[in-house]
Amino acid sequence: MNYLEFEKPLAEIEGKAEELRALARANEEMDVEQEAAALDKKAADLLRDLYKNLSPWRKCQVARHPDRPHCRDYIEALFTEYTPLAGDRNFADDHAVMGGLARLGDRPIMVIGHEKGHDTKTRIERNFGMARPEGYRKAIRLMELADKFKLPVITLVDTPGAYPGKGAEERGQSEAIARSTQKCLEIGVPLISVIIGEGGSGGAVAFATANRVAMLEHSVYSVISPEGCASILWKDAEKMREAAEALRLTAQDLKKLGVIDQIIDEPLGGAQRGRKAAIASVGKALEAMLAEFDGKDRKALIKDRREKFLKMGAKGLAA
Amino acid sequence: MNWITNYVKPKIDSLFSRRDVPENLWRKCDDCGTMLFHRELSDNLMVCTQCGHHMAITPRERFAALFDGGVFTEVKVPEPVADPLHFRDQKKYPDRMKAAQKSTGEKEAMLVAEGEIGRTPIVAAAQDFSFMGGSMGMYVGNAIIAAAERAVKLGRPLILFSAAGGARMQEGILSLMQMPRTTVAVEMLKEAGLPYIVVLTHPTTGGVTASYAMLGDVHIAEPNALICFAGPRVIEQTIREKLPEGFQRAEYLLDHGMLDRVTPRTEMREELITITRMLLGLPPAVKGDLPAPQPEPAGKKKPAKEKPAE
Numbered sequence: 001m002n003y004l005e006f007e008k009p010l011a012e013i014e015g016k017a018e019e020l021r022a023l024a025r026a027n028e029e030m031d032v033e034q035e036a037a038a039l040d041k042k043a044a045d046l047l048r049d050l051y052k053n054l055s056p057w058r059k060c061q062v063a064r065h066p067d068r069p070h071c072r073d074y075i076e077a078l079f080t081e082y083t084p085l086a087g088d089r090n091f092a093d094d095h096a097v098m099g100g101l102a103r104l105g106d107r108p109i110m111v112i113g114h115e116k117g118h119d120t121k122t123r124i125e126r127n128f129g130m131a132r133p134e135g136y137r138k139a140i141r142l143m144e145l146a147d148k149f150k151l152p153v154i155t156l157v158d159t160p161g162a163y164p165g166k167g168a169e170e171r172g173q174s175e176a177i178a179r180s181t182q183k184c185l186e187i188g189v190p191l192i193s194v195i196i197g198e199g200g201s202g203g204a205v206a207f208a209t210a211n212r213v214a215m216l217e218h219s220v221y222s223v224i225s226p227e228g229c230a231s232i233l234w235k236d237a238e239k240m241r242e243a244a245e246a247l248r249l250t251a252q253d254l255k256k257l258g259v260i261d262q263i264i265d266e267p268l269g270g271a272q273r274g275r276k277a278a279i280a281s282v283g284k285a286l287e288a289m290l291a292e293f294d295g296k297d298r299k300a301l302i303k304d305r306r307e308k309f310l311k312m313g314a315k316g317l318a319a
Numbered sequence: 320m321n322w323i324t325n326y327v328k329p330k331i332d333s334l335f336s337r338r339d340v341p342e343n344l345w346r347k348c349d350d351c352g353t354m355l356f357h358r359e360l361s362d363n364l365m366v367c368t369q370c371g372h373h374m375a376i377t378p379r380e381r382f383a384a385l386f387d388g389g390v391f392t393e394v395k396v397p398e399p400v401a402d403p404l405h406f407r408d409q410k411k412y413p414d415r416m417k418a419a420q421k422s423t424g425e426k427e428a429m430l431v432a433e434g435e436i437g438r439t440p441i442v443a444a445a446q447d448f449s450f451m452g453g454s455m456g457m458y459v460g461n462a463i464i465a466a467a468e469r470a471v472k473l474g475r476p477l478i479l480f481s482a483a484g485g486a487r488m489q490e491g492i493l494s495l496m497q498m499p500r501t502t503v504a505v506e507m508l509k510e511a512g513l514p515y516i517v518v519l520t521h522p523t524t525g526g527v528t529a530s531y532a533m534l535g536d537v538h539i540a541e542p543n544a545l546i547c548f549a550g551p552r553v554i555e556q557t558i559r560e561k562l563p564e565g566f567q568r569a570e571y572l573l574d575h576g577m578l579d580r581v582t583p584r585t586e587m588r589e590e591l592i593t594i595t596r597m598l599l600g601l602p603p604a605v606k607g608d609l610p611a612p613q614p615e616p617a618g619k620k621k622p623a624k625e626k627p628a629e
Contacts, residue, residue, distance in 0.1 A: 162529075164549035164557045169567060172577050174528035174548040181502050182534060201486075202498060202529040202548065209499040223486045223495035223526070233408035233488060247491045248404045257403070259492050306503050310464065313457050313493045313500075316403025 002272075004061045010050065013043040047269050054218065056244035060226055062218040063197045064160075067272035069279055070129075071098055071113035071156045074196065077276075078283040079104055079111060085142060087134075091171060094135030096127045096159070099142045104154070104286060110146035112139050112207060113156030116197070129198075130163035133176035136206050140176075140183045147187040152290055155193045155207040160225065161200035177206045184209035185305055188298030192289045194264070194282055195219045195251075196271075211305050212289040214262040215251035216278065218270050221260070222249035248317065256317055262289070348372055364584045373521060373541050373584055377423070378430035378445035381480060385443065385588055391434035394442065396427075396465045399457030404491050412489040419451045428453045428483070429462040433469060436478075437592035437604035442470040445480040448522070453483035455527050456490040460497035463531055467504035476514035476595050481532040485525020498530040505534045514598040516591065519546050519569070519578070537594060538578045539587070540569035546577075 003011040017039035020032040054062065062068075075082050079102035086093040099112035116129035139155075146153045162173055184191055184207070193210035199221030208221075215221060224232075226244035231237040254260045264285045267274025293301060345354050350372035359368060364384055365376040383389040406412040420426060428450040433442045444466040446453045453459075463479070470477040486494035508515045517535030519528075521544035529548050540546060547567040555562060565571050569581045582590050592604050 162548060164553045166554060166558060166560075166562065166566070169547055169549065169554065170575050172533075172575070174546075175533040175577060177529040177548070178498075178502065178531075178533040181499055181530060182505065185499065185502055185506055201495060202526055205495060205498045205526075206529075209502070221492060221495075223491055224488055229488050242408070246404070246406050246408060247488070249492065254492055257492065259496060306506070309496065309499045309503055312496050313399065313403065313460075316400040317405060 002066050004058075004065065006050065006058055006061070010043060010046050013039055013046065017043065047273075051218075051269055055241070056220075056247070056250050057226060057241040059218050059250050060198075060220050060240075060244055062270045062272070063220045065270065065272045066118070067275075068197055069271055069275045070118065071115040071158055071196070072118075073275065074156055074279055074282060075102065075111055075113070077279045078286070079109075082111070085145075086138070088137035088141060090134070090137055092132075092134045094127075094132050094138055095125050096129055096131045096163070097135035097138055099138065101151075104283075104290070107290070108151055109290075110142050110151050110153045111156070112142055112153065113196075114159040114203070114207070116158060127163060129159045130161060131159065131203055131206075132163050132165070132168045133171040133173050136173075136176035136180040139207060140180050143180075143183045143187050143191075147189055150189055152190040152192065152293070153187065154286060154290075155191070155210065157193060157195045157199050157204045157208050157221075158197035159200045159203045160198055162203040177202045180206035181209050185309075186302065188301055190290060190293035190296070190301055191305065192286060194286065195221050195260075196282065200225065209305070209309065211293060211301060211308070212262065213260045214264050214282075214285050214289065215254065215260050216264050216271060216282070217251055217266040219251055220249040221251070221254055222247050253317065258312060258315065346374075349374055366584050371542070371583065373543065375448055375482075375521070376584070377449065378425075378447050378480070381445050382430065382432050382434075382443065385436055385591075386432070386434035387436060387438065391432040391443075394431040394433055394465055394469050396429070396431060396458065396462045399461055402489075403457065403493055404489070406489040406491065408489075415451065415489065423447060423450045425450055427458040427462070428455075429459045431462050431466045431469070433473070433475070436588060437596070439592060439595055439599070439601065439604065440473065440475050441478055441595060442466050442473065442475050443478045443480070446482045446527075448482040448484075448520075451487065452485075453481075453527075454485060454487035454494070455483055455497045455501075456487035456494045457497070459483075459487075460500045463501045464504045467507045470513055471507050471511045474511070474513065476516065476599065477508055478516045478518065478591055478595070479531065479535070480518045480520055481523045481527055482520045483523060483525070483527040485527055495526065498526050501531040502534065505531055514595055516594065518587065518591075520544050522546070524548065524550055533577070536598070537580075539580045539582050539590065540572065540578050541584055541587070542569055542581055544569045546572050 017036045020036045024030045024032045082102040084100040098115045102111050114129040115126050117123035117126035143153055191210040193208040193213045195215040197219055226240035227237050229243040230239035251263045255263055264281050267277040271278035344357050346360055347354055348367040351370035353369040365374040382391050402412045428447045431444045466477055515535050516537045517532055519540040523532050523546045545567055551562055572578045573581050
């Protein structure tokens with residue numbers, strides 16, 4: 001279990017309880033259960049308090065939590081017959097983006113998502129979930145394939161943003177993102193998107209220009225990272241708390257602004273503490289969102305998406 | 320207190336102050352440092368007459384030079400909600416807006432107009448880098464949608480001049496949502512079968528490049544314009560190496576296949592006329608039938624004179 005900075009007090013209590021139990025295991029006649037249970041309760045109360053009102057910056061930290069289920073975990077748990085499809089038929093296969101055919105229940109679908117990796121080796125392999133142009137072009141190809149065979153598309157968004165690298169720029173990162181967004185708007189099949197962790201800027205939009213966009217309770221979706229915003233507007237990267245506050249990047253604010261359609265509840269303490277439960281809620285939400293579009297034809301689906309984005313932003317946040 | 324301080328010094332001071340010239344008569348080229356007379360510079364569309372460096376030009380100046388006889392009609396842009404997020408950094412967003420409006424005399428960072436170029440009816444939109452870095456917020460999104468809708472209604476091509484640092488952070492997620500919104504505008508033009516030409520000017524970066532600026536039927540850039548998604552500083556910090564000379568400049572992008580052409584501003588108008596007329600299946604523009612030049616555009620006649628010879 002990795003603890004976040006603001007979870008330090010919790011780590012102490014849980015650590016103590018664990019120590020006590022370890023002592024008891026080593027020493028048969030010691031009875032610590034009562035004390036340990038008291039500590040457990042204290043920990044549970046603290047956890048509830050901490051997560052009751054997470055500040056936007058804390059939400060960013062939770063959204064980036066290394067133990068949070070990532071794209072691969074959702075795909076493995078929610079779908080059957082997952083068959084990865086690779087490559088952009090142009091330059092390379094981007095490992096930051098995974099995707100392929102799968103079944104949700106009986107229904108064949110196309111799933112595409114950012115994968116961050118879960119340890120040093122896989123993180124490097126996945127480039128920390130930062131796609132290069134090939135990733136977007138792979139997504140475009142898979143969306144076209146889905147469109148051709150009338151399969152709904154599900155995208156799982158979890159990226160710090162596009163990769164700021166020399167090659168990525170040379171190979172037309174901007175164009176790749178723009179075309180991917182355009183493809184999202186053009187396909188005649190339902191496109192459902194869930195932001196499972198970080199929805200970072202253009203890299204997220206390229207996948208999340210969808211008929212329905214849902215966000216996990218503690219995920220974030222923003223035009224720029226709080227650190228980046230702070231260094232530009234405050235000229236001080238350490239002002240990320242203020243920036244996170246000002247950017248309105250939480251699922252709750254985005255729902256109020258009408259930018260997303262639905263918030264998916266996370267278990268107490270975040271998806272990282274209840275991975276199975278979080279994954280199951282995402283599965284349920286996906287099925288419900290897909291069902292909304294059953295029987296809708298191409299034209300209606302494309303129109304639904306366009307009008308949704310044209311209308312977006314008509315109202316601001318209430319004062 | 321004597322004759323010198325009371326009489327001579329004020330006299331000398333007044334002599335000098337009288338010789339002060341208005342500051343805006345001369346402008347130093349940002350690149351080669353040559354002092355350029357303001358009228359000569361604006362006649363040459365803000366391109367240095369010595370080194371050809373392209374300096375910033377406002378949408379109004381650009382349109383005055385682009386449209387026949389400098390005549391155009393503004394297209395109305397629907398007003399978005401002001402300060403939708405109640406954003407506040409070191410300054411309040413509405414205060415930043417007011418300051419930008421005061422310094423530019425414009426309402427927002429994009430101007431949309433309709434008119435004719437070489438007797439070819441078009442709709443044009445130009446982004447104003449001097450207005451909060453040309454940043455794309457709800458207004459810019461609305462402007463592009465309004466431009467596309469107008470173009471579709473009138474059956475005209477849309478020519479868009481981009482110039483922006485990227486998304487307007489003060490509108491947070493709503494500025495990000497302009498990427499899909501402006502892409503919907505591009506879709507409208509595509510469906511209507513109308514040409515959409517993007518002229519990328521210095522600088523075009525961030526979310527603007529990653530949406531409508533890279534979705535044109537034809538991409539033309541001004542020389543040496545910085546065009547990128549992630550800026551060179553961010554990349555240098557990430558990869559910790561020096562970037563090659565001219566990286567992310569128009570010519571570099573042309574080499575890497577992201578642009579169709581790099582064209583000097585002084586030749587842009589002719590080129591846009593040529594391209595749009597061909598895409599629309601119209602006969603070539605006959606230079607003779609253009610209205611007589613207005614007294615002001617003296618700089619325009621240079622390129623115009625050379626071409627009609629053939």
